[in-house]
Amino acid sequence: MMEIREKQSGRPEIKAVLFDKDGTLIDFEATWGPVNQRIGLFAAGGDAAAAARILDRCGVDPSSGRTRPESPLAVAAADEIADALIAAGAIPPRGELLEQLHGLFTDAAHSSVPLADTPALFMQLKAAGLRLGVASSDTAAAVEAALHGLGIASLVDFHCGYDSGFGPKPQPGMLLAFANACNVDPRDVAMVGDSSHDLIMARSAGAGLAIGVLSGTGTRATLDSLADAVLGSISDLPDLLAASKG
Numbered sequence: 001m002m003e004i005r006e007k008q009s010g011r012p013e014i015k016a017v018l019f020d021k022d023g024t025l026i027d028f029e030a031t032w033g034p035v036n037q038r039i040g041l042f043a044a045g046g047d048a049a050a051a052a053r054i055l056d057r058c059g060v061d062p063s064s065g066r067t068r069p070e071s072p073l074a075v076a077a078a079d080e081i082a083d084a085l086i087a088a089g090a091i092p093p094r095g096e097l098l099e100q101l102h103g104l105f106t107d108a109a110h111s112s113v114p115l116a117d118t119p120a121l122f123m124q125l126k127a128a129g130l131r132l133g134v135a136s137s138d139t140a141a142a143v144e145a146a147l148h149g150l151g152i153a154s155l156v157d158f159h160c161g162y163d164s165g166f167g168p169k170p171q172p173g174m175l176l177a178f179a180n181a182c183n184v185d186p187r188d189v190a191m192v193g194d195s196s197h198d199l200i201m202a203r204s205a206g207a208g209l210a211i212g213v214l215s216g217t218g219t220r221a222t223l224d225s226l227a228d229a230v231l232g233s234i235s236d237l238p239d240l241l242a243a244s245k246g
């Protein structure tokens with residue numbers, strides 16, 4: 001599990017690590033489960049049964065309450081979620097939905113539930129000389145709020161959201177912008193994320209490593225074929241990066 005498949009000759013020299021946020025740095029269900037329920041009720045005009053139907057169509061399993069991998073509520077940006085809610089029968093107009101989504105997402109960011117001791121991990125990676133970034137399908141403001149909530153804002157060299165002007169995942173723009181900001185080649189970047197969007201972005205940008213984590217909505221089935229390595233969580237990252245230096 002800790003071995004990295006070598007797809008090209010030689011091992012990548014990793015100088016920078018770009019993290020996804022939800023499901024990678026923060027506990028997706030603990031942070032977003034209650035938010036999704038509030039989104040459903042707002043979209044349904046307060047009708048609980050209609051809310052469950054709308055949420056089901058946007059990715060929340062009505063029996064388990066969990067978010068399905070690769071569904072709009074698992075991976076999409078706010079504007080795409082608004083469109084999915086409308087297609088599922090949401091009552092409020094798109095502008096109101098979007099305003100509500102942005103408000104709820106920013107509130108939730110301040111109370112993000114971490115998946116690891118993120119300050120300790122980020123300090124360890126910084127001490128190893130790595131540049132660090134966070135790229136999310138959330139808004140840049142919500143990413144910044146989450147970084148403060150996690151206690152890692154001062155350790156992160158670069159962060160962006162879907163509204164930062166680099167395009168959405170899985171387009172390569174966010175990773176290329178991170179490499180540019182750190183003055184490294186995309187080949188020197190390791191991308192770490194819990195969804196296929198993160199890994200496809202890594203591939204399309206030519207990143208040196210695409211690392212999947214099983215701490216979010218992704219599974220071995222959704223990540224294995226796209227990843228150089230799949231880890232239980234970001235806590236395993238220092239060992240993997242040390243091994244990649246071989």
Ligand SMILES: [Mg+2]
Binds near residue numbers: 194
């Ligand atoms: Mg994620």
